[in-house]
Amino acid sequence: MRIAGLRWVVVGVPALIAAGCATFPDEATTRQNAEKMVSEGFSTSPVFAKRLVQDRSQQICSKIAGAPLTQQEAAEVVKLARASFQYPASGKLVGDWKIGDRLAHDGAGDRILRGKLEKRKENGGLCQNCHALAPGEINVGNVGPALTGYGLQRGNSEAIAKLTYERIYNAWAYSPCSNMPRVGATRHLTPEQITHMVAYLLDPASPINKK
Amino acid sequence: MPTTRGGIAAILLACLAVGGAAPALAQSDDPLGVGRKMLAEDNPGELWIERGKTLFYQKRGPKNASLEQCDFGMGPGKLEGAAARLPRYFPDTDKVQDLETRLLTCMVQQQGFDRADIVKRAISPGGSSGSDVEALALYITSRSNGMKVNVSLSHQKEYDTYKAGEYLFFRRSGQTDFGCVQCHGEANKRIRLQDLVHMTDKKGAQEVASTWPAYRGAHFVVRTMQWRLTDCFWQMRLPDMSYGSDMSIALTLYLNYQGNGAVIQVPGFKR
Numbered sequence: 001m002r003i004a005g006l007r008w009v010v011v012g013v014p015a016l017i018a019a020g021c022a023t024f025p026d027e028a029t030t031r032q033n034a035e036k037m038v039s040e041g042f043s044t045s046p047v048f049a050k051r052l053v054q055d056r057s058q059q060i061c062s063k064i065a066g067a068p069l070t071q072q073e074a075a076e077v078v079k080l081a082r083a084s085f086q087y088p089a090s091g092k093l094v095g096d097w098k099i100g101d102r103l104a105h106d107g108a109g110d111r112i113l114r115g116k117l118e119k120r121k122e123n124g125g126l127c128q129n130c131h132a133l134a135p136g137e138i139n140v141g142n143v144g145p146a147l148t149g150y151g152l153q154r155g156n157s158e159a160i161a162k163l164t165y166e167r168i169y170n171a172w173a174y175s176p177c178s179n180m181p182r183v184g185a186t187r188h189l190t191p192e193q194i195t196h197m198v199a200y201l202l203d204p205a206s207p208i209n210k211k
Numbered sequence: 212m213p214t215t216r217g218g219i220a221a222i223l224l225a226c227l228a229v230g231g232a233a234p235a236l237a238q239s240d241d242p243l244g245v246g247r248k249m250l251a252e253d254n255p256g257e258l259w260i261e262r263g264k265t266l267f268y269q270k271r272g273p274k275n276a277s278l279e280q281c282d283f284g285m286g287p288g289k290l291e292g293a294a295a296r297l298p299r300y301f302p303d304t305d306k307v308q309d310l311e312t313r314l315l316t317c318m319v320q321q322q323g324f325d326r327a328d329i330v331k332r333a334i335s336p337g338g339s340s341g342s343d344v345e346a347l348a349l350y351i352t353s354r355s356n357g358m359k360v361n362v363s364l365s366h367q368k369e370y371d372t373y374k375a376g377e378y379l380f381f382r383r384s385g386q387t388d389f390g391c392v393q394c395h396g397e398a399n400k401r402i403r404l405q406d407l408v409h410m411t412d413k414k415g416a417q418e419v420a421s422t423w424p425a426y427r428g429a430h431f432v433v434r435t436m437q438w439r440l441t442d443c444f445w446q447m448r449l450p451d452m453s454y455g456s457d458m459s460i461a462l463t464l465y466l467n468y469q470g471n472g473a474v475i476q477v478p479g480f481k482r
Contacts, residue, residue, distance in 0.1 A: 022367040025374055034375040034382070034461070041458030044450030051385045051449055058383045062390060065381070065411070107403075110386065112450050126387075129402050141402045143394060179393045186386035188448075 048112055056080060061177035074176045081173035084185035085166055088192050093165045094156070095192065100200025101207060103193055104128055110188065123188055125197055126181070134207035144180060147201060151209040156202040164198045256349065256426030256478030259341060259433045263350025266343055272322030281317035283310070283351065290354035292361075295475055298464040300366035307372040309463045310348055311437050312455040330454045334438050337430035345433045349424040355475045360420045362468045369464070372457075376465025379458060380410075389447040391462070405482065410466060420470025422479025433478055436463055 025033070038052055054062070057080050060073045069077070087093065106124025110117065127133065132146035154160045167174055169184030169191070183189045189197075200206050267278045283293035284301065298309040304316055311333070318324045335342040364370050383390040394402065395410040409415035427434040440459050441452045452459060 022365060022370050024370050029371070030374040030378050033371055034378040034458075037375055037379065037456070037458035037461055038382070038384075041453055041456035042444075042450040043453045048450040054382070054384050058388060061388070062378075062382045064377060066392075066396070110448050111445050112448070113445060114451060139403050141400070143397075143400050143402065143407070181386070181388040183386075186388065188386040 043115075044112070045115065048115075048117075057172060057177075057182075061172070063177075069177060077172050077176035078174075081170040081176070081182065081185065084170050084182070085173070086169070086184070086191055087165070088195055090192075093158075093161045093195055093198055094202060095195030095197075095199045097196070097199035097203040097206040099193075100125075100196035100198070103189075103197055104133055104200055122190075122193065125189060125193065126183070127197070130179075135210060147208060149209060149211075151202040151204065151206065152211075154202070156204070161198055161202060164201055165194055168194050168197055254426050254478055254480050255431075256424070256433045256480070259346045259349045259424075259426075259478065260353050262341075263346035263348070263353075266347050267350055272318065272324045274321065274323035276322050278314075278317055278321065278347070280321055281314070283313055290351055292355050292358050294352040295355040295358045295361050296363070298372070298460050298467065299362070300369050305368075307366075307368050307457075307460055307464060309436065309455075309460045310351060311344060311435055312460060314344060314347055314351070315455060333454050334435075334441065335432050337432060339432060341432045345424060345435055348435045349433050349478055352424060352475065352477045356477060358475055360417070360467060360470050360473045360475060362420075362464065362471055364468070372461045372464050373468060375458075376461035376463070379462055380465055385448045387448050391443070410469070413469065416466055416469035417473030418470070420467040421473035421475045422477065422481075424477055425479030425481045427481045429482055434481070 039049075042049070042052060057077050060069065060077055063069065103122075103125035104127035107126050107129050108118065109120045109123030112118070127147070128137075128140050130141040130143035132140045132142065132148050135148055150164075154164075163174075168189075170182040171178050171180035172182055181188065184191065184194050201208060203209065270277050279288040281287065282301075282303075283290065284296055284299050285291070285293045294310055297313070298307050300307050301313065301316075306312075308316065315326060315329060318329055319326045329344060332342050333344040335345060364373055380391045383393070392411065394400065394407050395415070398409045398412060398415075400407045400409070408418055410419060423436040423439060424433050426432075437454055437459055440462060441454070444450075444452045
């Protein structure tokens with residue numbers, strides 16, 4: 001029965017197209033059509049065009065309509081993420097929370113307008129766009145979980161510092177394909193910048209850990 | 212203390228300014244809804260409709276022609292309900308076109324304007340008096356006000372474009388790893404204080420499909436769907452989107468099709 005049904009699809013669909021009955025294209029055709037659109041859809045220099053090319057993890061993480069990852073796919077994303085980790089040359093994972101505070105509230109850097117790159121000394125950390133930060137802050141997003149009291153809940157042990165650093169550097173090592181950008185792995189932020197954000201999250205003196 | 216109060220007042224004002232949902236969505240239990248409704252009822256974008264109408268019927272361009280022979284899918288010059296069915300396939304260009312690219316076709320073919328020149332000006336600088344394309348797009352869409360979005364798929368290119376749009380909505384790339392769905396896939400989400408439309412939900416898609424072109428308060432001009440997409444890609448750290456690209460049409464077709472049944476009311480009002 002099932003095979004008969006499949007045979008109808010194999011024979012029937014092309015027949016319908018031939019007869020002028022339009023229908024949804026298959027996945028491979030769609031991918032081909034859409035990728036062509038992407039490659040032609042932006043006016044840009046080759047340097048910026050690189051940003052349009054997906055890496056392997058992004059390909060896996062672009063499931064249509066929230067289709068679940070297979071176990072192998074999730075494992076591959078985690079493996080690639082773990083392989084991406086780079087640590088600051090100093091080896092120190094906890095930097096200056098004051099710099100981290102500033103970075104967390106900075107959403108700018110590296111945008112392209114009319115062919116020109118947004119010129120800044122460094123990129124912002126983007127945290128505030130999606131996460132609640134210090135208590136009482138109102139101008140914060142809610143796409144990601146609240147980080148208020150992050151250090152209070154976890155302490156500031158070395159293990160927590162390493163985990164926090166890695167979660168910022170490449171969140172997909174712990175939550176494959178989550179909405180969180182892999183800000184370290186994609187080079188949006190430097191390892192040093194991430195250490196400041198770790199400090200902002202963990203330091204007892206940081207506003208994020210005030211009650 | 213007075214500083215605190217001033218701060219709170221400033222925040223409330225900022226909240227009103229960034230609200231930006233369509234008035235139909237303003238809920239009575241939403242404290243920002245009142246402000247949004249007040250802003251939307253006095254929508255300065257209305258002024259662009261008259262200007263667009265004048266531009267539409269005026270003889271313009273090297274060929275000294277009006278746009279009265281332009282076919283937006285319902286026949287030459289027939290504007291009632293035309294925008295409600297866009298994007299759609301057009302046999303003469305053998306392309307799926309949205310409102311703005313169809314308008315471009317007519318401005319080039321019938322009025323003799325230079326395509327590159329129109330494209331360069333299509334998205335106006337903030338605070339300016341706006342572009343011809345923005346005013347025309349608003350006028351033409353306003354002729355579908357009160358009508359339901361009714362995008363259909365029948366030609367093979369419409370099916371192909373729709374599926375490509377769906378694929379693109381979920382396609383992640385760039386240093387932020389963003390696709391559209393990262394910000395627009397869940398209800399009641401915000402970037403900082405700015406509400407994000409939940410586009411994988413029927414109601415959210417309907418908001419998209421029925422409120423553009425819209426008056427953008429922060430820019431003091433009417434903005435179109437092409438602008439909306441361009442601005443998203445900018446924020447995603449991707450390169451400049453080409454105005455009227457097939458990619459933009461695919462995303463618009465995908466979203467508008469999801470938004471079928473929404474009652475068009477333009478100009479929308481955005482923060």
